[in-house]
Amino acid sequence: MRLYEYEAKRVFARYGLPVLPGVVIDSQGYQQLDKVTYPVVIKGQAFVGGRGKSGLVQFANSRDEAQEKIASVLGKCHGGHAIERVLVEPRVNIERELYLSVIVDRLQHRFLLMTSRRGGVDIEEVASSEPEELLKYHLNIGADMHAFMARKTASGLGLSGPLLNAGTAVILGLYRLFVGYDCKVAEINPLAVTDDGRLLVLDAKVDLDEDAMFRHPVLKDMGITARHEVGELTDREKVAKKAGIPYVDLDGDIGVFPGGAGFGIAAIDLIQHYGGKPANFMDSGGAPTQEKLRAMLGLLLDNPRVKAIFGARFGGISRCDDWAKAVVQYVVENKPLKPMVMRMAGNMEEQGRKIIEQAKNEHPELFRKIKVYAYDMPIEEVIKETIRAAKAEK
Ligand code: GDP
Numbered sequence: 001m002r003l004y005e006y007e008a009k010r011v012f013a014r015y016g017l018p019v020l021p022g023v024v025i026d027s028q029g030y031q032q033l034d035k036v037t038y039p040v041v042i043k044g045q046a047f048v049g050g051r052g053k054s055g056l057v058q059f060a061n062s063r064d065e066a067q068e069k070i071a072s073v074l075g076k077c078h079g080g081h082a083i084e085r086v087l088v089e090p091r092v093n094i095e096r097e098l099y100l101s102v103i104v105d106r107l108q109h110r111f112l113l114m115t116s117r118r119g120g121v122d123i124e125e126v127a128s129s130e131p132e133e134l135l136k137y138h139l140n141i142g143a144d145m146h147a148f149m150a151r152k153t154a155s156g157l158g159l160s161g162p163l164l165n166a167g168t169a170v171i172l173g174l175y176r177l178f179v180g181y182d183c184k185v186a187e188i189n190p191l192a193v194t195d196d197g198r199l200l201v202l203d204a205k206v207d208l209d210e211d212a213m214f215r216h217p218v219l220k221d222m223g224i225t226a227r228h229e230v231g232e233l234t235d236r237e238k239v240a241k242k243a244g245i246p247y248v249d250l251d252g253d254i255g256v257f258p259g260g261a262g263f264g265i266a267a268i269d270l271i272q273h274y275g276g277k278p279a280n281f282m283d284s285g286g287a288p289t290q291e292k293l294r295a296m297l298g299l300l301l302d303n304p305r306v307k308a309i310f311g312a313r314f315g316g317i318s319r320c321d322d323w324a325k326a327v328v329q330y331v332v333e334n335k336p337l338k339p340m341v342m343r344m345a346g347n348m349e350e351q352g353r354k355i356i357e358q359a360k361n362e363h364p365e366l367f368r369k370i371k372v373y374a375y376d377m378p379i380e381e382v383i384k385e386t387i388r389a390a391k392a393e394k
């Protein structure tokens, strides 16, 4: 879970890292501008970097100027969603910008500390055109960082005298908070040396392992609670998340109602392989309740882009009769009239088939475009038929 800069800075402050005191302001919070000393820097809060280059980092010398600049930043779109708040901090004069980060190196199964003397808004460019400017140090998982290593690293950044001590503390602090909070990424860019000889964390980025957040109740005290990156979810994904359904919108026209996640992915590949376009990924396995199954169908059938549904129920722990009941109830209640081509096999299949047959007899018109094949129908054929059905609907 990515944190906003102002949240990351709260975490940093707890580890004694040198962040500036700031206020967070949204469109209702302008009165807080009375509390700050000018000049200030105004920073739009977004999950995605590159704000400096997108005009989301602004300076102001007075309250009026600050208010005007904040208004110009709020509501701007960055990385797919609108800026809702800004962080306002005292402006400092930067002499040098350094880069520091710790990430998980998934290939090496170790942590990776990266540093550069060439921090700032062009770090990506530096990293790709002058890779020797980005220094990398691996650390074994479970090992603490020794102070001498931090000191050597700080010295490698060109820090000396009192700044060397300050840099050593920042590197140790960053690494310890990375480990301490189960981070995936902890980054400082820039770590600034100011013209008055201070070393300051001007930008902070933290990506937490969401699954480990329960280990850190203190985050809640800082106002950081597990949330999904709502700004990035589509409306349907938000509904799905609320209902506890793993669901991702794709841009095709075939709704995928697959059973488990593994088959969901295979179904997406197969649909594409045969020339169709999946409208979603969904995990509908794990013995979902009737209610959840109906919610799943709703997600697919309410999507105006969806022309046809591909469905599969391999009855294991998820029973065919439960699945059939949910399908029938959804269709009878909602009368979707979109073609659904499905296959059902396995646990309680016979009972499931009876439920479908009976519904077909009672509501022939509603079930006219709904087919439920059995095990003798290869899944590839079911998929091809769904693709044909979707094309015919256009
Ligand atoms: P990012 O572009 O999203 O990474 O946003 P940053 O928070 O890193 O800000 C971008 C750039 O703005 C920094 O690299 C600095 O050069 C500049 N900046 C941020 N705060 C200050 C400040 O207080 N004083 C000055 N002079 N520049 C700042």
Ligand code: MN
Residues within 6 Å of the ligand: 049, 120, 189, 190, 203
């Ligand atoms: Mn930055």
